[in-house]
């Protein structure tokens with residue numbers, strides 16, 4: 001490598017550090033777009049809008065700051081969250097400056113708050129809330145002394161915070177609910193038709209406020225859905241046709257059903273706790289014909305799939321937010337399932353960040 005190449009590579013390394021050091025700026029700009037409901041404003045007009053049109057539709061502000069908005073939109077366009085289109089007026093003969101219009105991209109479609117749309121907006125607000133960001137500052141302390149980042153940041157674990165703080169409970173459950181709906185659509189696009197025929201009762205363990213199981217029951221109304229979660233969570237759950245809410249502790253017992261559904265539960269817990277949950281799942285389902293339907297990341301540390309790098313991020317998220325949880329590779333899943341009483345399993349990829357692991361008692 002000549003001197004020039006070496007200097008250029010070093011400069012690239014420096015640029016990489018600048019980028020990663022300020023990666024949170026991208027998150028904050030995204031959060032700002034969600035809070036100002038910019039995607040909703042553009043969507044509701046059905047066409048790209050100018051900055052002044054966006055600005056005049058911002059709620060809870062009598063005079064939004066145009067220059068701030070312009071600079072935030074400029075970064076969001078660069079990040080492909082919105083697109084910008086130069087609107088040249090032919091009648092002006094090209095003499096007057098064109099107006100920049102801002103339109104939605106395939107990314108900002110996921111920011112819409114409209115109930116009919118699948119949205120990631122509540123999840124963005126949740127993950128970027130100061131309550132969920134502060135444990136991230138504890139990573140190096142966790143390496144030095146072990147322990148639980150969330151506890152170090154808040155003096156209590158995440159589920160205790162949710163049970164004691166209704167605002168946190170709502171932010172968390174709303175965040176989970178939107179990912180549940182998105183994932184369910186992906187699941188039902190693959191597990192369809194006769195797949196659910198034999199399943200008459202299905203319990204969603206740690207089902208949050210019930211939106212996920214409600215989506216299955218809506219499409220397959222022969223299924224009696226049981227949404228099972230901690231009492232403070234089901235206490236705030238809305239009514240869904242065909243779904244009953246049951247409050248309890250999965251470490252004590254899980255309501256009986258023909259099959260168990262679990263999304264984003266096992267990654268919250270260490271292997272020992274997961275084995276306890278799996279053993280309770282076995283007790284809840286028929287001994288031979290039962291099944292557990294696990295929706296989780298199957299970690300591929302060197303994978304180049306669309307969501308493989310997100311899996312690595314979620315693994316660190318579990319250090320920040322959970323009480324000993326982690327994402328797992330297929331060999332780790334196999335070992336865990338075996339210990340929990342599920343010697344046979346099948347992994348299916350779906351168009352989502354997660355895979356489906358069907359676990360069988362025999």
Ligand SMILES: Nc1ncnc2c1ncn2[C@@H]1O[C@H](CSCC[C@H]([NH3+])C(=O)O)[C@@H](O)[C@H]1O
Pocket residue numbers: 159176177179180205206207208209212228229230233248249250251262263264265268
């Ligand atoms: N001991 C427990 N028993 C039952 N549910 C629990 C327990 N501890 C945590 N949870 C719930 O586990 C869920 C993890 S978050 C995942 C929620 C949902 N399955 C989804 O993917 O959208 C939360 O709703 C917690 O309240």
